[in-house]
Amino acid sequence: MKPSTLDNVVLEQFLNVTVPLQVTVTGSDAVTRTLEIPPLPPEQLGDQQFCREIGIRYPYIGGSMAKGISSVAMAEELGKAGMLGFFGAAGLPYQTVEAAVAQLAAAGVPYGFNLIHSPQEPDLEAALANLYIEKKVRLVEASAFLALTLPLVRYRTHGIHRSEDGAVVTPNRIIAKVSREELAERFFSPPPDKFLQQLFKEGALTAEQVSLAATIPMAQEITAEADSGGHTDNRPAMALFPTIASLAHRLQKKYAYPVQLRVGLAGGIATPTAAAAAFAMGAAYIMTGSVNQACVESGTSDAVRKMLAATRQADVTMAPAADMFEMGVNVQVLKRGTMFPMRAARLYELYRTYDGIESIPPAEREKLEKSVFQATFTDIWRDTRQFFLTRDPRQVERAEREPKHLMALLFRWYLGQAAHWAKDGAANRTMDYQIWCGPAMGTFNEWTAGSFLEAPEQRRVATVARALLYGAALVTRGNFIRFQNIRLPAAFTIEPLEDRLIKEYLP
Ligand SMILES: Cc1cc2nc3c(=O)[nH]c(=O)nc-3n(C[C@H](O)[C@H](O)[C@H](O)COP(=O)(O)O)c2cc1C
Numbered sequence: 417m418k419p420s421t422l423d424n425v426v427l428e429q430f431l432n433v434t435v436p437l438q439v440t441v442t443g444s445d446a447v448t449r450t451l452e453i454p455p456l457p458p459e460q461l462g463d464q465q466f467c468r469e470i471g472i473r474y475p476y477i478g479g480s481m482a483k484g485i486s487s488v489a490m491a492e493e494l495g496k497a498g499m500l501g502f503f504g505a506a507g508l509p510y511q512t513v514e515a516a517v518a519q520l521a522a523a524g525v526p527y528g529f530n531l532i533h534s535p536q537e538p539d540l541e542a543a544l545a546n547l548y549i550e551k552k553v554r555l556v557e558a559s560a561f562l563a564l565t566l567p568l569v570r571y572r573t574h575g576i577h578r579s580e581d582g583a584v585v586t587p588n589r590i591i592a593k594v595s596r597e598e599l600a601e602r603f604f605s606p607p608p609d610k611f612l613q614q615l616f617k618e619g620a621l622t623a624e625q626v627s628l629a630a631t632i633p634m635a636q637e638i639t640a641e642a643d644s645g646g647h648t649d650n651r652p653a654m655a656l657f658p659t660i661a662s663l664a665h666r667l668q669k670k671y672a673y674p675v676q677l678r679v680g681l682a683g684g685i686a687t688p689t690a691a692a693a694a695f696a697m698g699a700a701y702i703m704t705g706s707v708n709q710a711c712v713e714s715g716t717s718d719a720v721r722k723m724l725a726a727t728r729q730a731d732v733t734m735a736p737a738a739d740m741f742e743m744g745v746n747v748q749v750l751k752r753g754t755m756f757p758m759r760a761a762r763l764y765e766l767y768r769t770y771d772g773i774e775s776i777p778p779a780e781r782e783k784l785e786k787s788v789f790q791a792t793f794t795d796i797w798r799d800t801r802q803f804f805l806t807r808d809p810r811q812v813e814r815a816e817r818e819p820k821h822l823m824a825l826l827f828r829w830y831l832g833q834a835a836h837w838a839k840d841g842a843a844n845r846t847m848d849y850q851i852w853c854g855p856a857m858g859t860f861n862e863w864t865a866g867s868f869l870e871a872p873e874q875r876r877v878a879t880v881a882r883a884l885l886y887g888a889a890l891v892t893r894g895n896f897i898r899f900q901n902i903r904l905p906a907a908f909t910i911e912p913l914e915d916r917l918i919k920e921y922l923p
Contacts, residue, residue, distance in 0.1 A: 420444070420902045433457055433889040441902050453896050458885035459498075461691075461892070463700035466637065466678055470555060470589070471526040473498030475701035476881050478708050479593070479639070479682055480530030480557050481852070482506035482646070483839060487715040488519045490708060490877050495525025497878035502557045504715070506532040507739075507835075510543055517551045528555035528591070531571070533562065536739060537808070542567040549574045549588070557639075559593040560647060564602055564634060569611040573621060573629040583674070584628050592635040593682065593703075595642070595649040600660050603635040604667040604677055636675055637700065638664070642683030645706040645854035647737065648748050657681050657697050686860035688887020692895070695888060704881070706856040711875040717841025720851055721872040723753050729858030733757045735850070736764040738831035742824050750851040756834050759788050759848065763827040772819025773826065788848075793826060800829050 420441040429437050437453040459467065462475025478494050478501040480486050491501030503520060505513045513529070520527040529548060534541045545567035548556055558568055568590070575587040592603040612629050615621040621629065640660040642653035657679065664677040681694040682703035694702045709716060710724040731752035737745045741764065751757045763784075770776050773793050776784075785792050804811040804825070815822035834850035836842075860880075861870075868874050869883070897904055 420449075420900075430893065431890070433886065433893060437893065439897070439902075451897075451900065451902075453893055456889045456893050458882075458889045461695040461885065461888055462680075462702070463676075463678055465676065466700045470500060472500050474881070474885055475680075475695075475699075476500070476885055477591075477639075477680065477701055477703040478502065478877060478881070479703045479705040480504045480506065480532070480559065481705060481709055481714070482508075482530075482532075483835065484508055484512065484516070484715040485709055485839065486530075486705075487713060488516050488523075490711070490713040490715075491520055491527045492523045492525060493713050493876065493878050494881065495523065495527055497881065499878070499881055500526055500528060500555075501877070502528045502530050505530045505544060506534075506559075510540065510547070513544060514547060514551075517547065517553055521551065521553075526555070528557055529553050531556045531558050531568065531590075533558075533560040533565065534739075535562075538565075541565065545571045552587075554587060555589050555591065557593060558590050558603075558635065561592070561594075561599065563599075564608060564611065566611050566614060569607045569634070570615060570620060572632075572634055573607060573612070573615065573625065576621075576625050576628050576632070578628065584631055586632055589637075590635040591637045591639060591680075593639045593641050594660070595640065595651050595656060595683075597659055597663055600638050600640075600663050601667065603638055604633050604664060606630050606632060606671065607634050631671075631673075633667070633671070633673060633675070633677060637678045637680060639680040639682050639701075639703050641703075642681070643854060644683035644748065645709070645732075645856070646747050646852040647745070648683065648854065650734075650748070651683075653681060653683055653685075653694070654697075656683075657694070657699065661698055684854065684856045684859070685884070686856035687863045688884055688891050690856075690859070691884045691888035692891035695892065696895075702884075704856070704884070706852075706854045707860045707880055708877050709851075709853065710857065710860070710872065711877045711880060712873060713877050716839050716851075718872070719841040719843075719846065720838050720849065721875075723750060723849070723851065724853065724857055725861060725870070725872040725875075727752060727853065727857045727861060729855050729862070731858060732853050732855055735760045736831065738828050738835070738850075741767070741828050741831060747852055748854050750849075750853040750857075753846070754838075754849040754851065755847045756850045760831055760834070760850070763788075763830060767820075767823060767827055770820075770823070773823050774819060789830060796826055796829055797822065800825050 420443045434455050434457045436455050440450050442448050459474050476499040480502040481504040484504050486504035491503050494501035503516050579585050594600045612626045616626050640656050642656045643650045661679045664679050668677045678700035680701040681699040685702050686707045733751040734746040735749045735757035737747040834848045837845035838849035838851050864870050
């Protein structure tokens with residue numbers, strides 16, 4: 417069947433996504449019909465009930481970015497714009513997170529905090545969970561968990577009660593970020609009984625609370641995280657999302673929860689078409705990361721923002737992660753303009769090959785000390801030792817017993833510092849910048865090339881978010897028309913619309 421042609425359609429009407437669009441079309445049989453395309457304001461793209469429950473207008477979340485890269489300012493700006501931002505608590509000292517909690521609590525907007533699984537620092541994970549309980553942080557993004565932990569269950573079940581109408585009320589909400597179905601299953605299931613019993617023994621839960629807790633999911637929402645910046649399993653969104661969504665459906669039935677399980681999508685979303693695809697798959701909300709790091713509110717340096725603005729799709733690669741170095745875990749980072757990924761990979765190779773720094777061939781060691789560490793191993797170990805003596809003396813004891821552990825701590829010094837050099841914009845260390853970043857960054861730069869959003873100083877989180885949501889609404893409306901076998905005029909194809917969106921709708 418030949419596509420019908422549009423006899424009349426007004427571009428203005430098409431662009432105003434809050435009004436219905438009436439079009440007259442003539443089919444190949446010369447019969448004329450009038451169609452009404454419904455309005456599609458961006459708030460309607462995701463799960464509106466979810467938005468109501470957490471107090472936001474748009475189904476859009478800025479994901480946590482470690483070391484305060486997703487800053488207080490970023491969460492505040494997203495909150496003011498009717499969206500949600502998670503503060504990036506990972507890798508920060510307790511006092512810094514405590515100060516951020518106080519600032520965001522006073523900001524008068526919805527917000528959340530990251531609770532990241534810290535196998536190296538279980539005490540910090542527990543302390544943060546307690547801080548969130550004490551300061552009434554009601555929304556937490558739980559990430560990097562390999563299994564559920566006691567602090568996480570403590571947070572989720574704290575204050576659970578029955579309301580007057582008999583409903584189970586859980587004041588603390590967890591949005592879990594996962595990229596594996598086994599883990600998604602744990603989060604969509606009730607808290608494990610062994611942890612509930614332990615909390616009961618400690619007096620943290622009453623017997624009634626234990627029985628109520630057995631009827632709730634650990635997390636009502638899961639963000640399926642596809643190939644993204646930072647820690648990632650590099651799963652394609654197209655393959656990951658349907659699996660997690662199907663799991664939500666199955667577990668909803670299995671446990672007959674009175675609340676709705678929901679799935680959001682993160683990873684690779686930085687254009688209207690990607691956002692529209694996420695909503696088309698049924699995402700309750702979308703989450704972004706890489707693109708927000710490139711915005712003015714992020715807690716990184718202008719030097720990094722500039723590098724991110726020049727990033728193309730293939731300029732990212734996997735490199736060893738500082739926090740799980742010995743386990744061989746990788747993170748996705750920028751490779752353009754920095755030698756970090758290569759240098760970090762070399763360190764991991766040496767770690768695998770040798771028993772300790774004494775076994776590294778002298779020429780190799782000299783090269784590393786000169787170009788990578790820019791100091792002798794002896795000096796670096798002195799500082800590292802000092803650091804761990806206050807933070808976790810057990811590490812020093814172990815390193816002094818096991819040369820391989822000492823080598824790991826030394827190498828992790830470089831990986832850790834590399835993130836700081838980037839964040840602080842250290843001019844003498846640009847070649848060592850560790851910048852977490854996914855392919856989404858390149859896709860965003862391609863989309864915004866030639867528009868005002870090309871300049872790093874114009875990139876504001878809420879502007880970017882509005883552009884993505886509004887663009888997704890346009891793409892979806894365009895699809896309503898296309899799927900009826902109606903050919904859109906050239907002026908209505910996505911590219912000119914996006915240009916227009918950026919030039920006219922957003923400033
Ligand atoms: C610089 C950076 C730091 C990140 N740090 C964290 C983190 O500490 N905790 C976390 O849950 N996710 C972290 N992420 C992941 C984001 O929250 C988000 O899920 C992801 O970036 C989305 O994919 P995208 O990068 O393709 O937009 C980080 C991402 C970036 C780019």
